Amino acid sequence: MTYYEALILTVAAFGVLFMLISAVGILRLPDVFTRMHAAGKAATLGISCLMIAAGIVYPHYLGRMIVLVILFFITGPIATTTMARAAYRTAGSPDKFFLKHNEMK
Amino acid sequence: MTPFELGLDILIGLLSLSLALCFVRLYRGPDVPNRTVAFDMIALHTVGLVALFAIRNGAPPLLDIMLVTAVLGFLGTVLLARYLEQGQLEE
Numbered sequence: 781m782t783y784y785e786a787l788i789l790t791v792a793a794f795g796v797l798f799m800l801i802s803a804v805g806i807l808r809l810p811d812v813f814t815r816m817h818a819a820g821k822a823a824t825l826g827i828s829c830l831m832i833a834a835g836i837v838y839p840h841y842l843g844r845m846i847v848l849v850i851l852f853f854i855t856g857p858i859a860t861t862t863m864a865r866a867a868y869r870t871a872g873s874p875d876k877f878f879l880k881h882n883e884m885k
Numbered sequence: 886m887t888p889f890e891l892g893l894d895i896l897i898g899l900l901s902l903s904l905a906l907c908f909v910r911l912y913r914g915p916d917v918p919n920r921t922v923a924f925d926m927i928a929l930h931t932v933g934l935v936a937l938f939a940i941r942n943g944a945p946p947l948l949d950i951m952l953v954t955a956v957l958g959f960l961g962t963v964l965l966a967r968y969l970e971q972g973q974l975e976e
Contacts, residue, residue: 785889796896803903806910812918813913819926833938838945866966868919
């Protein structure tokens with residue numbers, strides 16, 4: 781195994797590790813906002829590490845991968861914000877969440 | 886099988902395990918917002934698995950699929966969230 785392959789494996793393993801931790805968080809955390817917080821880690825750090833690994837393997841596609849990472853960094857927060865607002869408004873009362881501070885009352 | 890391919894196979898297995906955990910949340914989710922979060926994660930895992938398959942099988946054209954899958958996952962999530970909110974407002 782060359783150093784090049786070891787670098788690719790390390791970056792990809794870092795991404796997969798974050799995706800795995802985030803999936804465990806989605807399964808075990810208590811309410812929908814904490815689960816969304818866990819999903820955000822996979823949406824930015826995990827997936828961008830995997831894409832940069834793919835970009836290192838195929839340098840011809842590196843520019844496209846960077847565009848995709850930027851796309852994920854833009855769409856991730858939008859999706860999370862929309863989901864959080866929908867979850868808050870469909871819940872009825874905010875008492876069922878573990879909220880310490882609530883600005884939407 | 887070279888050590889590089891073996892390592893990539895292990896990574897694909899771990900990512901599939903993580904995808905299975907997301908499907909458990911999709912099945913057990915007490916209400917629709919939880920299932921929306923699980924759906925978002927499943928779309929992300931699809932993109933990651935396509936990336937790993939493209940590295941493992943030496944097929945760079947697969948990387949173009951990732952762009953379409955990413956945009957479709959984002960649109961699906963926003964669509965589900967907007968649908969939930971609209972249903973609530975009409976009542």
